[in-house]
Amino acid sequence: MAEVYRTGARAGGNADTIVIHCSDSRFQRHFQEFLEKHLGLDNYGLLAVPGGPQFLTLVDYLPKFSWVGWRWVQFLVDAAPPRRIILIAHHDCLWYRDSRFSLHRGDVFERQVGDLQRVRKAISGRFPGLAAELYYARLEQGEASFEPV
Numbered sequence: 505m506a507e508v509y510r511t512g513a514r515a516g517g518n519a520d521t522i523v524i525h526c527s528d529s530r531f532q533r534h535f536q537e538f539l540e541k542h543l544g545l546d547n548y549g550l551l552a553v554p555g556g557p558q559f560l561t562l563v564d565y566l567p568k569f570s571w572v573g574w575r576w577v578q579f580l581v582d583a584a585p586p587r588r589i590i591l592i593a594h595h596d597c598l599w600y601r602d603s604r605f606s607l608h609r610g611d612v613f614e615r616q617v618g619d620l621q622r623v624r625k626a627i628s629g630r631f632p633g634l635a636a637e638l639y640y641a642r643l644e645q646g647e648a649s650f651e652p653v
């Protein structure tokens with residue numbers, strides 16, 4: 505019989521925050537540390553997919569991606585109505601470097617920030633009163649920095 509692993513006890517209850525960030529393995533521990541230590545979140549709903557919140561901007565280009573993404577967000581909102589939504593993009597995102605999923609050419613940082621802002625606007629339209637907080641993460645020599653954008 506397989507050995508059962510048990511975590512330590514943690515605070516329960518419904519999360520009041522939704523986080524959407526990229527699934528890039530290089531950033532996962534840094535995202536978690538930023539969310540827990542800097543923002544003080546101990547419980548949040550998470551969508552971690554390649555490219556992070558960008559999939560919510562693809563209404564015209566990849567409408568099925570966008571439809572599924574908004575269904576997931578709606579599900580999380582219905583499951584535990586959030587007080588905050590945190591959107592994080594990051595430097596050297598492989599999803600943005602893949603030309604199949606990039607609508608626009610030009611500076612990647614500007615595209616990512618533009619996408620974050622478009623998603624924030626869409627969230628405020630779909631969920632009035634719910635403001636998204638936007639951050640951009642960079643990784644240098646094993647340390648990550650997070651700046652509001």
Ligand SMILES: [Zn+2]
Pocket residue numbers: 526527528554555556594596597598599
């Ligand atoms: Zn990424």
